[in-house]
Amino acid sequence: MKIAYKHLLRFLKNKPSIEDISKKLFQLGHEHEIQSSIFDMEFTPNRGDCLSLLGLARDLNVFYETDLELNISNLEIKKLNLNFTNNAIDKCPAISFLNIQVEDIADNYEDYLESYFVDLKLNKNNFFTDISNYIAYEMGQPTHCYDYSKLGEPKISLTNEISENKFKTLLDKNIELDGTDMVFSNHNKVINLAGIIGGMETACTNNTNDVLVECAYFVPESIIGRAVKYNVQSDASHKFERGVDPTIQEKALRRFMQIVADHAKIIKAEIFSYSSGNFQNKELEINFSKINSILGTNENDDMYKDTLMKLGFNYDKCIRVPSYRNDIYNQNDLAEEFARVIGYNKIRSKSISLPKIKNNKLDTVERNIKSFLIEKGFFEVINFPFCNDSNKDAIKIDNPLDSNREYLRTNVIDSLVSNIIYNEKRQKDSIKIFEISNIYSSTDILVDKKLAIAVSGRCGHNYKDFSNQLDKKYISNLFEEVGVNLDEEILNISKDNLDSKLKTKIFAVELSVKDIQENFYQELSSYRTKEDYAQYEPISEFPSSSRDLSFSIGDSSKVQLAIETLDNVKPKFLKESFMFDYYKNNETDITKVGYRFIFQSHKKTLTDSEIDESINDIIEPMLIIDSVSLPGLK
Amino acid sequence: MKDSILSLLNSFGFQIIDGPEIETEEYNFDMLNIKESHPARQMHDTFYVNDKEYVLRTHTSPVQIRTMLENKPPMAFISSGKVYRKDDDATHLPMFHQIEGIYVDKEVNFAQLKDLIYKIVHSLFGENIKLRFRPSYFPFTEPSAEVDIMSKEGEWLEILGCGIVNPIVLENCNICSDDYKGLAFGLGVERIAMLKYGVRDIREFYKSNLDFLRQFK
Known part of the structure; x- marks a missing residue:
């Protein structure tokens, strides 16, 4: 909500x-x-009480001297003989109507009204609607104006029953009502979606000089969700949802009348008011020691009394909560009021020591599994559980994000396969991933914690693993290390229906954690602590390019130097490098090392000439080393 | 990240508890004083399953409710895990990870909660980090606060919510609110990781990009 500093200063x-x-x-x-x-x-x-100039000024009264009185018409107003039936008293226990007829509306608004539109850069509508909007801003109470001449001989009902379901809002939006909502109708025709937005048919225009202003208190629960349901932007519903003061409806209409009087000659004014009268101020026990015990403070009673008074609470044998504070129910609510006034940051912290607990051990099973797999070069992934696989065990989501995410997954492997394809497309040629996740089945909402792993491509990037492919045996050996025998469970995933051009195979397995937990013995010590993480380096979405270089080193005493040089070289755009080949010919004493260099930019796809420049930066320091050559280099 | 926070809180004396991700409305909302009219319960904010019989939990608090019903104070628990909200845009995900703690005892107050939060934040971000408490609103805590830390760029960034457990919640769990009080806090694991390591887009955590994962291995 926008509030002008200048307007706030008036209070x-x-x-x-x-x-x-x-x-x-x-x-x-x-x-x-x-x-x-x-x-x-x-x-x-x-x-909700703060959604107005007055409300905000009221809250600031604890810090500043204020004048919260509004200029309100105190004239005796005739009773309006309105044919109105309230069939929703439980939802609308207080409502008032003002019929006001004017002539000679001033060409210009008074400063206070004009500056509302100018300072907040708002468009004017028409005289009465402009006042209605201003009242909502100033007092937080929505009102709605009907052009009286369009109501005929009014016969208004507040009801859930409608004879037709089509309704056009005053913003020219057509709404299909479903018959469950509270509406105002006139002669059984819907004229207002109660608490949300009025209708086009009875809306005021610049020609309106006779108006029926409706001002209601709606129980927040009766309004919540309705503006969203009909996709209507409504300041009124925003205020009603959060709760307006149930005792100020006639006062708001008298303020309305005063503003009209400031701008026009009133030739008729009549008012109708209904209130179920059940708006007793809530009463709370005076218990300042309880407040201190909640906050951990030691404030004296006078401070609390003074704060209560400034916040509009009455204080004698008990504390009486003002009618506009629908959020105060108990001593904790009061404690929050005091904490806000003292300042959360000024409440001094007090040392806390938790009692010793009986079972103070972490559940290490899942951690041990993770630790083991991470040590074996796996990456942990986390996937969303939503999918479009409607198998009989899948739990259906009543309100999915979209039709592709209508069910909860019944296995983890499918997600891991998608992860592999995603990474293959990013030029990853050695992929080892796992996920631990609960999987739910529709039968009695059964849960099973699953471990799934999937592998594809090379065993690794070092020269020993580079030429070996990850396969069924790799997974089988991996689990054998921790005493789990797998064979038939390991799947060779067909790529026939996958979006992949690579021929590398995908192998995967999914197990219940409870079936393997006894065997994972790895200690947590191998798990890296948070301090090990560096500051995150953003990921590039541009493709990477790789180049392989194979150096020949004739003098074996220079091999170490050559490898160190290759490991430490940092040419432009280099993302990653590793030695994928190493061969020493003992007869000739010549050593050959093969390195793969992967280049990537965060800003663009690299050109061959840009990569060539970086390659030169790698080759140059190598060729300075005695006996190092690059066979095939022109 | 989640494991390191859990280890830290466990070392303070919080017992780690677990519970279902598919919950009843009673445990996910009613017991936590989230009234039927609360916007969070609308179909556009919460995932419902099995013809509205259950919800995908929107926080891990129901795990604490279940545990409080089965235990007697004093008690200190940490619940952690996946939670679900019907959001999907650049800054919100339909699933993320949360860690929530609760401590119920006879003499528990807001000043102690502040001490606990200082300890947590200092452990995560170092002793020199500046932090502040702001009044906030959660139906299950009263008073409620949000905690911000000062970034290197001098901006205040929200990191967690906390408060004194609303006595209504204690009573719902058969704990006499005249005799006992509780303090509670909750934080989003992804958010903490983003702040700590400078990750700007929350969606990175769920892309499974090995270039990303390698940095946190």
Whole structure:
């Protein structure tokens, strides 16, 4: 919600600076940004009472001297004889109507009204709607204006029953009503989606001079979710959902009348008010020692009393909660009020020591499995559980994100296969991944924690593993190390229906963790701690390119130097390098080392000439070393 | 990241507990004072399954509820795991990992909660990190706070939520709120990892890109 600093100052006698107010608002928990002297406020959902100039000023009253009185018409107003039936008293226990007829509307608005539109850069609509919008801004109470001449002889009902389901909003949007919503109807025709938005048919225009203003209190639960349901943006529903003051409907209409009077000659004004009268102020026990025990503070009673008064609470034999505070129910709620006023950051922390617990051990099974696999060069992946596989065990989501994510997966392997294809497309030629995840089945919502692993491509990038492919035997040997015998369970995944051009095979296995947990004995000590992680390096989505270089080293005493040089060289765009081949001919004493260099840019796809330049930066220092040559180099 | 936070909290004396990811509305919402009218319960915010019989848990708090019902205070628990929200955009994922802690005892207060949060944040980000508490709103805690840390660029960044357990929640778990109080906190594991390691896009965690995973191996 946007609130102009200038408008807020009308209520604050000492005219504090915008910076000072901003600081106090943060202390009170009212987050905001400031742009051009406008507070863009973001209130927590329990503070509907703050969704107005008056509400915010009321909260700031704990820090500043304020004048919260509004100029309200005190004229005696005739009773409006309105044919109105409230069939939803439980949802709307208080409602008032004002019929007001005017002539000679002023050409220009008074400063306070004009600046509302100018300072907040809002468009004007028509005289009555403009006042209605201003009242919502100033007092937090939505009102709705019907052009009286369009109502005929009004026969208004607040009801859930509708005779037709088509409704056009005053913003020209057609809505199909489903018959479950509370509406205002006139002669059985829907004229207002109650608490959300009015209808086009009875909307005011610049020609309106006779208006019926409706001002209601709706129980928040009766409004919540309805604007979203019909995809309607509505300030009124936002306020009703968070709760308006149930006792100010007539007051708001009197303020409306005052603003009309400031701009036009009123020739008729009549008011109708209904209230179920069940709005007793909530009462809470006075128990300041309890407040101190919740906060861990030692504030004296006078501070608490003073704060309560400034926040609008009454205080005698008990604490009476003001009608606009629908978020205060118990001593903890009061404690939060005091904490906000003291300042969360000013409450001094007190040393905490938790009691010794009986079972203070971490569950190490899952960690041991992870530790073992990570040590074997595997990467842990985490996948979303959503899929479109509708097998009989799959749990169906009632409200999926889309039709491709309608079910919960019934296996982990499918996700891992997708992960492998994803990485293959990023030029990865040695992929070893695993995932541990709960898998649910629709039968009684059974859960089973699964470990799945999948491998594809080369066994590794070092020269011993480079030419060997990951296969069924690799997985089988891996599990044998921890005493788990696998064979038939290991799958060779067909690539026939996969989006992959590579011929490398995918092998995978999925097991219940409970079936293997006894055998994983690896100690946690091999698990890397958080301090080992470096600052994250962003990932490039541009393709990488690789070049292989095979050096010949004639003097065996220079081999170490040559390898160190290759390991340490850092040409431009180099992402990764590794030795994939090593061969020493004992007869000739010549050693050959093969290195693969992978280049990638974060900004573009590299050209051959850019890679060639980097390759030259690798070759040059190598050729300086005695007896090193690059066979085939022109 | 999750394991290192759990180890840390375990060393403080929190017992690690586990529970189902598919929950009833009663445990996921009602017991936590999240009323039927609360926006979080709407179909556009929560995944429902089996004709609205269950929800994919939106937080790990129901695990704590189940454990509180089975135990007597004093008690200190940590629940962790996957949670689900019906969101999917650049800054929100439909699934992420959460760690939540609760401590219930006779003498528990907001000042102690602050001490605990300082210990957690200092362990994660170092003793020199600046942090602040802001008033916030959660139906299950009162008072509620959000905690921010100061980034290297001088910006305040939100890292966790916490508060004193709402007495309504204690009573729902058959714990007398006149005799006992509780403190609670919850944090998103991905968010902590993003702040700690400078990951800018939360979606990176779920792409399975080996170039990304290699940095956290």
